[in-house]
Amino acid sequence: MEFRTLRYFLAVANLGNLSRAAEATHTTQPNLTRQIKSLEEELGQELFIRSRGMALTAAGELLLKRASQIEDLYEAAEEEIRSYGKGEKIAGTVRIAAGESISLTSIAKAMARLRKKQPLIRFEIRSADTKEVAEYLSRGLVDFGVLVEPAVLAEYHFRRLPSYDRWGILCLKDDPLAKEGRATPDNLRSRPIIHSRHAGYSKIIDQWIGGTLKAETVATYNLIYNASLLVKERIGVAFTLEGLIATGPDSPFAFVPLDPPLHSRLDLVYRKSLPLSEAAKAFLEACEEVFAEEEK
DSSP states (O other): OOHHHHHHHHHHHHHOOHHHHHHHTTSOHHHHHHHHHHHHHHHTSOOEEGGGSSEEOHHHHHHHHHHHHHHHHHHHHHHHHHHTTOTTOOOEEEEEEEOSOGGGHHHHHHHHHHHHHOTTEEEEEEEOOHHHHHHHHHTTSOSEEEEESSOOOTTEEEEEEEEEEEEEEEEETTSHHHHHTOBOHHHHTTSOEEEEOOHHHHHHHHHHHTSOSTTTEEEEESSHHHHHHHHHTTSOEEEEETTSSOOSTTOSEEEEEBSSOOEEEEEEEEETTSOOOHHHHHHHHHHHHHHHHHHO
8 A cells, every 4th residue: 555545545535526636636537546446456445435426435434544644644754854953943843632721821832932943843733632642642643742630651751731720610600609609519419510521530520529420411522612502501510620711701601619629730741662853852842941930
């Protein structure tokens, strides 16, 4: 299986049309058709449903996922090699996978500082839960991950972020919880609950509440913005980290801290077994500078 053939496949899969894919890959439609047919014969699988244009089969969906990962790795390797040893000016992309957190402000400051010194460096941020972050790291698809503690860190070099996240409840401002100003296990037990589908977060909340949220759960979410729409419709109240949804004067929402308080720390991690690119090394140095300043 040649990489060029995979790129032909990706063009057809992403554009859903042979003529547009041929134009995008600077080849002819007959040649593109032959390449796709040859790939299907090599793999022993039909990749497209031709009766529906160029819709992907289940095997095609699987290949799309893997081929996209291969293309990302190829482009990252090409970029890193081209920029290696080019003197003081460093170019390249730093790839980071992380969940939603106000603590990422420290990382954003490091990015801004690095861009002033090295304007050719770019960043790619992937929103992901803890499991997805670990998968991206293991496959070499990102340089760094941000993991919520407690986390398994044995295979990583890691640096704890200076700040921490405070847990609370997102509710409407006219909710009794907002008026009380605190959310306790007792005053949440009878409430419909919306919480993160991330297993690590759910475990943290279960430990805090002294049981399980299963009976009270009406919905789970991946992104808190989507959960806020459910809160707005009074489907339930949502466990979340502070600062992710606006709660100012013009917002219908209130953030109510948990009582007893619950906080989470985060770690910036990278794999021990994989060398960092020059751009990634420069980013790590910028993070160390910012973190040290914030810890003073």
